[in-house]
């Protein structure tokens with residue numbers, strides 16, 4: 001504005017009129033073209049994303065109920081505080097499972113149903129697995145981890161008792177009483193470093209917390225960042241949050257303060273296993289060596305959930321955000337969201353999960369042989385894998401930036 005009026009003052013109307021009009025037109029075009037959400041997406045960086053994943057991997061598989069898990073919770077909390085994320089809090093709950101049955105079983109939800117292969121409903125979440133391949137159960141053998149340093153970090157067994165998980169918030173300027181929840185789970189299993197499952201999703205949530213907490217960023221609505229614990233034992237951390245925080249939704253506290261410790265939930269978006277889309281496994285059930293060129297992100301909603309229609313619309317909104325903002329990989333929408341922390345929310349609010357593959361038909365068919373295995377370590381993954389994770393970060397940032405009407409001070 002200033003340079004335009006200076007220009008108008010400096011020259012006679014007759015000669016400079018055209019130049020001035022052009023100048024105004026250029027400024028107007030620039031304003032319509034200016035997209036603050038694009039600015040925020042451009043602040044995502046592959047090296048920063050990788051370094052957050054490495055930060056989590058230093059605590060090994062971060063199995064719940066161990067010191068390495070508690071240390072990781074402390075580290076996450078310190079990171080969120082260093083970003084300037086608002087209202088950094090801990091959710092505290094008890095986890096006291098029944099003693100394990102003597103006969104070992106595989107992972108949860110991954111057994112083929114008795115109706116046999118290739119029939120509808122034979123995979124997790126009501127999906128159909130068309131191949132003979134099935135994911136393996138959780139690795140519980142310390143000696144299957146060839147790296148002695150990683151094996152040593154993972155030695156302490158889990159014990160029942162109190163658990164904690166960290167959350168923080170971006171407080172909306174216009175509607176601080178409403179928010180979207182972004183989640184990833186920080187705990188893992190399998191005697192590796194839980195890099196893909198789920199440092200890759202946790203790092204997306206942390207990177208978005210970092211960017212939305214920058215001092216020049218404002219959003220009209222609030223955003224919750226949640227680093228769930230106990231996903232691997234049955235979503236206990238996410239359930240504890242839903243139980244404790246659900247009844248607090250939208251309540252101003254203290255009254256008249258303009259503060260909402262738990263804004264009303266508008267949607268929940270989980271990020272779990274974000275990096276591997278190498279296609280079907282090799283004939284001997286191993287990870288295919290390269291990220292496939294057709295790799296994509298899978299945005300899933302639960303078609304059987306109470307909010308199925310709204311969740312489906314939200315899923316396609318996420319897909320559109322991918323087309324608008326992602327630099328590398330496309331996204332696809334599927335109806336069988338399952339086996340992750342969005343599950344406890346799906347009948348309370350529209351909910352999605354983002355993944356590297358469809359959880360049911362593809363991971364259920366062993367498309368990710370790193371899942372809960374000792375090879376879920378940093379050395380397994382290349383930049384093409386990390387880039388798929390960053391593409392999901394671009395997608396969610398693009399979507400949530402639009403939904404919360406994010407702006408950047410210029």
Ligand SMILES: [Zn+2]
Pocket residue numbers: 185197198231272273
């Ligand atoms: Zn997971």
